[in-house]
Amino acid sequence: MENDTLTITDNRTNKTYTIPIANGAVRALDLRQIKTGPDDFGLMTYDPAFMNTASCHSAITYLDGDAGILRYRGYPIEQLAEHCTFLEVAFLLLNGELPTQEELEKWNQAVMQRTMIHENVKKFMDGFHHDAHPMGILISTVAALSTFYPDARILSNPLCNRKQIVRLIGKMPTLAACAYRHRLGLPYVYPDPSLSYTKNYMNMLWRRTEPTYVANEVLARALEVLFILHADHEQNCSTSTMRAVGSSNADPFVTTAAAIAALSGPLHGGANEEVLRMLDEIGAIENIPNYIAEVKAGHRKLMGFGHRVYKNYDPRARIIKRVAEEVFEVTGRNPKIDIALELEKIALNDDYFIKRKLYPNVDFYSGIIYQAMGFTPDQFTVLFGIPRTVGWLAQWQELLQDPERKIARPRQIYVGQEVRDFVPITRRAQVEMAAV
Numbered sequence: 001m002e003n004d005t006l007t008i009t010d011n012r013t014n015k016t017y018t019i020p021i022a023n024g025a026v027r028a029l030d031l032r033q034i035k036t037g038p039d040d041f042g043l044m045t046y047d048p049a050f051m052n053t054a055s056c057h058s059a060i061t062y063l064d065g066d067a068g069i070l071r072y073r074g075y076p077i078e079q080l081a082e083h084c085t086f087l088e089v090a091f092l093l094l095n096g097e098l099p100t101q102e103e104l105e106k107w108n109q110a111v112m113q114r115t116m117i118h119e120n121v122k123k124f125m126d127g128f129h130h131d132a133h134p135m136g137i138l139i140s141t142v143a144a145l146s147t148f149y150p151d152a153r154i155l156s157n158p159l160c161n162r163k164q165i166v167r168l169i170g171k172m173p174t175l176a177a178c179a180y181r182h183r184l185g186l187p188y189v190y191p192d193p194s195l196s197y198t199k200n201y202m203n204m205l206w207r208r209t210e211p212t213y214v215a216n217e218v219l220a221r222a223l224e225v226l227f228i229l230h231a232d233h234e235q236n237c238s239t240s241t242m243r244a245v246g247s248s249n250a251d252p253f254v255t256t257a258a259a260i261a262a263l264s265g266p267l268h269g270g271a272n273e274e275v276l277r278m279l280d281e282i283g284a285i286e287n288i289p290n291y292i293a294e295v296k297a298g299h300r301k302l303m304g305f306g307h308r309v310y311k312n313y314d315p316r317a318r319i320i321k322r323v324a325e326e327v328f329e330v331t332g333r334n335p336k337i338d339i340a341l342e343l344e345k346i347a348l349n350d351d352y353f354i355k356r357k358l359y360p361n362v363d364f365y366s367g368i369i370y371q372a373m374g375f376t377p378d379q380f381t382v383l384f385g386i387p388r389t390v391g392w393l394a395q396w397q398e399l400l401q402d403p404e405r406k407i408a409r410p411r412q413i414y415v416g417q418e419v420r421d422f423v424p425i426t427r428r429a430q431v432e433m434a435a436v
């Protein structure tokens with residue numbers, strides 16, 4: 001459109017600039033021409049936490065936070081959760097289209113054939129403390145995979161990159177299951193490529209002495225749906241980490257390890273674990289009003305509520321609520337669901353939450369389901385990381401193909417000391433707060 005431009009007048013110089021607008025955005029570098037004189041570096045934008053900065057073009061996930069819409073490659077999340085398997089959605093995210101029957105069979109086989117881990121990885125596992133947090137184990141062992149697959153460093157060959165992607169998707173549940181069993185002191189179970197992705201994971205987690213572990217169909221499907229819902233979510237904290245680290249041409253194993261680290265924080269994927277702790281702390285429905293009062297007084301956060309992008313009901317939370325009922329039919333009702341439902345009801349009618357557009361996010365209900373299925377809270381973020389690996393890798397692949405790709409390197413606004421002369425140690429003043 002001819003008028004897709006922005007005209008800016010710099011009141012410092014009275015100069016006017018016209019810069020193009022494309023896809024609802026101006027290029028930050030176009031502002032660099034706005035200067036007060038030849039020594040001026042040029043205008044920058046200041047955007048801590050990237051509240052209003054797009055860092056890439058992406059064709060993978062569409063998210064409208066105001067309308068509560070989430071689509072993978074154009075398909076509504078509700079339809080994918082209803083009709084697809086997790087690996088089918090993984091194929092879609094990575095390739096842009098849903099697979100044909102033949103493509104799906106080949107893809108399933110390719111991933112399931114890559115579920116084995118090198119025997120030496122088990123030795124790393126054994127080195128961890130019995131109570132090591134599984135996210136710490138996952139970060140370390142995924143990074144360690146880099147040393148087993150030196151070909152992963154060659155990023156110029158798309159086929160080689162694809163091999164690493166399949167390896168990572170295949171091995172993630174195996175590593176996660178080993179981390180789980182290490183904690184319990186149970187022997188590791190080898191993957192069974194004849195099973196589906198989720199049933200194989202359940203087999204590696206829960207098989208004891210029986211010759212064949214038979215996963216409950218409802219629970220396996222619930223896990224499949226939860227994996228689909230968590231597979232991608234555009235440029236969130238961990239995905240941005242994936243892109244930032246990937247932009248330095250680091251190999252996909254160490255890059256994925258960095259993304260897992262970002263996911264582990266309680267403000268991101270670690271929130272599902274925190275929700276369970278919060279519900280335990282609340283303990284009973286009659287304690288909710290006091291808890292809400294503490295949240296409103298700013299003493300704590302309502303974990304599983306709020307989102308940087310969703311200012312409406314998270315569509316994933318809506319699907320998860322339905323899955324919860326199906327799971328409880330099998331496992332019996334997790335009493336925490338009643339506290340959660342009441343908490344949601346009270347919060348959604350309270351001015352504090354209405355004014356700030358705080359709604360339940362994906363983490364609010366997922367932990368309750370996982371607990372009912374037999375997972376301990378420290379496993380919840382791992383259950384987020386396994387499927388999100390697909391999204392990270394789809395985004396990483398897109399990054400590698402992006403003609404505008406450059407190493408990620410934000411600017412800063414320096415607010416420190418001006419230049420000053422060195423002070424010898426005998427003449428220095430003591431620095432308060434510098435205790436080591």
Ligand code: ACO
Pocket residue numbers: 236266267268269271295300301302303304305306307308309356358361362363
């Ligand atoms: N409980 C209480 N108040 C909240 C919450 C919450 N969960 N979330 C935000 N607020 C309040 C803030 O205090 C702030 O209030 P103010 O305007 O009076 O200062 C206002 O709402 C805006 O919040 P911000 O922190 O500016 O929102 P931001 O977009 O930076 O944060 C975040 C988003 C991190 C998700 C935040 O809502 C939060 O901490 N939620 C709890 C943790 C959580 O559930 N994380 C999972 C996110 S989804 C995911 O990663 C899978």
